[in-house]
Amino acid sequence: GAVVSQHPSRVICKSGTSVKIECRSLDFQATTMFWYRQFPKQSLMLMATSNEGSKATYEQGVEKDKFLINHASLTLSTLTVTSAHPEDSSFYICSARLWGVETQYFGPGTRLLVL
């Protein structure tokens, strides 16, 4: 149980284009999903918290107009990197948790490379 998937697993795009990453909880309903970014050999940095049916809450320094988050259902959250640039190249990981449970289950991550 508690499986979280991400799609795509890897994406390469040209600078200036937008990329959408999906995060799904496969066997449970996730009231809250989190989006993280991880640069090589570094820790995970929380970007935003996504609650179903409400606007995402972004961490300080994260541009909400650049990283659009939609949590349309209890099993799906999407992160759209708009007008991607090479410095946005990173490993994006989502996590999900049930309401009232503190445990976060992580997806397998999405490797984004912006050329």
Next chain:
Amino acid sequence: QQQVKQSPQSLIVQKGGISIINCAYENTAFDYFPWYQQFPGKGPALLIAIRPDVSEKKEGRFTISFNKSAKQFSLHIMDSQPGDSATYFCAASMEAAGNKLTFGGGTRVLVKP
């Protein structure tokens, strides 16, 4: 500022040995302390977690020791195996902040056969 400091950054241990990773936190409002294991190119996987009202928790070869007064907690990997070679992250969260995880910097563990 909420911070979780993790040490060492890297660790080499012989097969069968004990791997010990330490973390220290500042915010006494943290109420949940998980450890995650991450392999290259993969997402983190929950290993074991503890709450501050417990001093030790053991699951298989993994043990968390928790010292509330010192604001420190550690992960012990007993009988380390080459398959345990991975990066380990400690983290902390508090219900009052929506259970957002604050991660330590990570420890790269290499278990030599």
